[in-house]
Amino acid sequence: MRIKNHDITLKIEPKQGTLKASDRVKISGDERFRFYLGNRFDVLSIKQGDRCLDWEVDKKRKLMTRYSVDNWDSEDSLLEINWEGTVSSFQGYKVCIIKEDLVELSGFCWWFPTIEPQSQFESFTYDLKLDLPEDWTAITPGESIGEKSRYRYTRKIEDIFICASPLLDTFERECCGLDIEMHIPKEIINFKEVLIDDFSSSIELCTTLFGPLKKGNGGIGIISPRGKEGAEWGFERDGLWVVGDLFTKYLIDNDWKIENLPKSLSLHETIHGWFGVGVDFKEPWLAEAITQYLEVILTAMMNDEMDVDMKYFNSYRERLEKHLAQDDRPVKELTFLDDMYTHWYLKGSWAFWDLEASVGRDRLLELFRMIYRDFVGKKISYEKFKNISEEKLDLSPDFMEDWFEEKGFEPIYREIH
Numbered sequence: 001m002r003i004k005n006h007d008i009t010l011k012i013e014p015k016q017g018t019l020k021a022s023d024r025v026k027i028s029g030d031e032r033f034r035f036y037l038g039n040r041f042d043v044l045s046i047k048q049g050d051r052c053l054d055w056e057v058d059k060k061r062k063l064m065t066r067y068s069v070d071n072w073d074s075e076d077s078l079l080e081i082n083w084e085g086t087v088s089s090f091q092g093y094k095v096c097i098i099k100e101d102l103v104e105l106s107g108f109c110w111w112f113p114t115i116e117p118q119s120q121f122e123s124f125t126y127d128l129k130l131d132l133p134e135d136w137t138a139i140t141p142g143e144s145i146g147e148k149s150r151y152r153y154t155r156k157i158e159d160i161f162i163c164a165s166p167l168l169d170t171f172e173r174e175c176c177g178l179d180i181e182m183h184i185p186k187e188i189i190n191f192k193e194v195l196i197d198d199f200s201s202s203i204e205l206c207t208t209l210f211g212p213l214k215k216g217n218g219g220i221g222i223i224s225p226r227g228k229e230g231a232e233w234g235f236e237r238d239g240l241w242v243v244g245d246l247f248t249k250y251l252i253d254n255d256w257k258i259e260n261l262p263k264s265l266s267l268h269e270t271i272h273g274w275f276g277v278g279v280d281f282k283e284p285w286l287a288e289a290i291t292q293y294l295e296v297i298l299t300a301m302m303n304d305e306m307d308v309d310m311k312y313f314n315s316y317r318e319r320l321e322k323h324l325a326q327d328d329r330p331v332k333e334l335t336f337l338d339d340m341y342t343h344w345y346l347k348g349s350w351a352f353w354d355l356e357a358s359v360g361r362d363r364l365l366e367l368f369r370m371i372y373r374d375f376v377g378k379k380i381s382y383e384k385f386k387n388i389s390e391e392k393l394d395l396s397p398d399f400m401e402d403w404f405e406e407k408g409f410e411p412i413y414r415e416i417h
């Protein structure tokens with residue numbers, strides 16, 4: 001059973017935090033039809049043409065329910081599912097909220113509205129009609145095909161699907177042959193040029209170092225304007241750049257520095273356009289380790305301050321040492337639930353610094369350029385990355401054998417530079 005197209009009409013009432021949906025799904029296959037909905041939603045009716053169909057609860061999990069429909073006619077592949085619910089509070093780390101000045105629907109709590117997470121890698125199209133108050137800017141990812149409301153989506157929709165707010169102003173720019181959409185909170189609109197500059201420099205530098213961003217595989221950051229109740233997170237999505245005001249304002253007020261180290265707002269998510277989304281990694285920690293390492297190197301380049309990288313590197317040391325004293329598991333063994341920042345980002349990127357000390361920065365950057373060239377649009381595993389690196393950098397198999405697997409994470413004690 002496969003969903004080929006969603007034709008969705010969403011009526012959103014920000015003040016009440018409610019959502020009413022009518023999803024006309026085009027399906028193929030002739031088995032029993034199953035669909036998923038977050039538990040915050042109720043099914044109102046299911047129709048096939050004029051006929052009302054019965055449904056039953058098939059499986060109830062913590063956050064979602066699986067429904068099944070038996071008596072549908074497989075000659076006609078169009079079903080209409082109507083559902084509604086209230087999403088006025090944050091639930092778990094999969095964000096989904098409707099409030100007075102912001103709508104963020106992240107795959108409707110993971111299930112784009114009706115398919116299970118594993119199926120979200122499937123390619124399907126969607127037509128979207130949004131009923132929102134006037135003056136609201138709605139932002140939806142996906143590649144637009146033909147009419148403006150029709151999109152193709154081929155990636156996992158576990159993060160932001162729709163972001164809408166009356167607080168955002170929209171701009172379009174061209175950079176390195178890419179059309180970029182930027183959405184900036186009105187409150188910080190005076191800094192528009194500074195933000196565009198930051199963003200363009202990030203794209204230009206990545207393009208120079210790794211080659212042009214491939215359309216459709218690219219990732220442009222979203223730092224959601226979520227405000228105080230929800231931490232601001234960054235995501236990578238096609239052609240979009242949404243800026244939140246919390247973190248942005250902090251950087252502006254602090255002269256684009258965190259603890260005296262320069263920080264670009266857009267660089268991390270932009271790098272993911274090349275590594276993490278452009279080239280996808282089977283192990284997400286590897287994408288973060290690479291991105292964190294590159295972020296520091298590229299920050300140093302963007303700021304023309306040659307010692308920035310060493311300052312960053314040294315700023316990890318204390319935090320890592322402290323952390324390792326409590327938990328010395330290898331990066332490979334850690335999950336989403338552990339301290340991701342310390343393990344995936346800091347400890348992970350530390351391994352790349354160690355590698356840089358052995359092979360030199362230029363050769364390492366050349367390796368990334370080659371990996372992007374050969375694997376853009378594909379997914380690679382740690383094993384494959386390790387094999388390519390060993391071959392390309394003439395490393396003895398011993399070098400990387402335990403690289404991300406050693407318990408105490410030995411590289412932290414090796415001499416760098």
Ligand SMILES: [Zn+2]
Binds near residue numbers: 268291
């Ligand atoms: Zn990241």
